[in-house]
Amino acid sequence: MIGRMVFMNVWTMISGLIALYILVFLAAVAGSVLFGCAVYNDAKSKWNDNATMWGVLVGILGLIPGIIYLCVRNEPLKRIYVCHNCGWGNPLSARQCGHCGAGLYYPTEETLQRQKKAKTLLIWGIVMWVVMILAFISIFIVMFTMIPAIAEGNITY
Secondary structure, X not given: OHHHHHHHHHHXXXXXXXXXXXXXXXXXXXXXXXXXXXXHHHHHHOOOOOHHHHHHHHHHHOHHHHHHHHHHOOOHHHOEEEOOOOOOEEEOOOOEOOOOOOEOOOOOHHHHHHHHHHXXXXXXXXXXXXXHHHHHHHHHHHHHHHHHHHHHOOOOO
């Protein structure tokens, strides 16, 4: 009876470890997707033409493209502001449209909403990565507490 109970406990611990591995994987995927969405919204709020590219690169490849994006995100030479009156592209420093003379107001409501959305997604991405790290640490704690018990012969298969 005791051997069977120990056997059940081993399988309970193994199934718990498998569940933690799945949690780590899901948290990592969710964190990467949220970081990609945050970068996409941040790039769109800065009128970046390559927002989709940056979002996909950061979402799939992670940290390295994210650091590169942070280095080039405030590059003012390629950023333009589109006039809502005529659609003409103007530099962000302009206060009036060079084509029709309409007043330009930056940031617009759309860019402010995208910046807020990017910040929210970034926070949730960080939360997912913290959950992943905590789950990963708990996996190692459980594994290292099982090793001495297996070595002493207290847990058998």
